[in-house]
Amino acid sequence: MDFEIPDNYRFTGDHEWTEDNGDGTVTVGISHHAQDALGDIVFVELPALGAVVEREEDFGVVESVKTVSDLYAPVSGEVVEINEELEDAPELVNESPYDRGWIVRIQMSDAEELSDLMDADGYQSFLSE
DSSP states (O other): OOSOOOTTEEEOTTSEEEEEOSSSEEEEEEOHHHHHHHOSEEEEEOOOTTOEEOTTSEEEEEEESSOEEEEEOSSOEEEEEEOTHHHHOTTHHHHOTTTTTOOEEEEESOGGGGGGSBOHHHHHHHHHO
C-alpha cells in the first residue's frame, strides 16, 4: 500500500477511523483506503449537531461519483461537532482523509467501545486479507 495508516487511530471493518481526543470525545472520518475505493467524493450528509448515534448504526452518507455509502458510528454517543467545511468542500475527504477531511466529533457514552476497534496494525492486516 502506498499510504500511511496513522498509528494512534483505531478502525472499524467498515473503514471508519477514530482518533481519541483525550477528553471523552473522538474525531471520526473514513480511511484513506475507503476514500480511494469510493473515488471522487461529491457530497457528505452530516448528522445533526446533538444527534445521538449508536455504535455500528448509520449516521450519515458519503456520495461519490461511483456510489453512495453509509457511514457507521464506530462508538456510541452524541455528535458534538460536525465538519461544516465538508458542506462546500466534500473533496477534503479525498484530499486529506485523516486531517481536514474528518467528519464528526462524538462525545462517547462508553469509552470501552474503542478497545473493540482495530489498531493500525490490525487494520493493515484486515486490508491485506
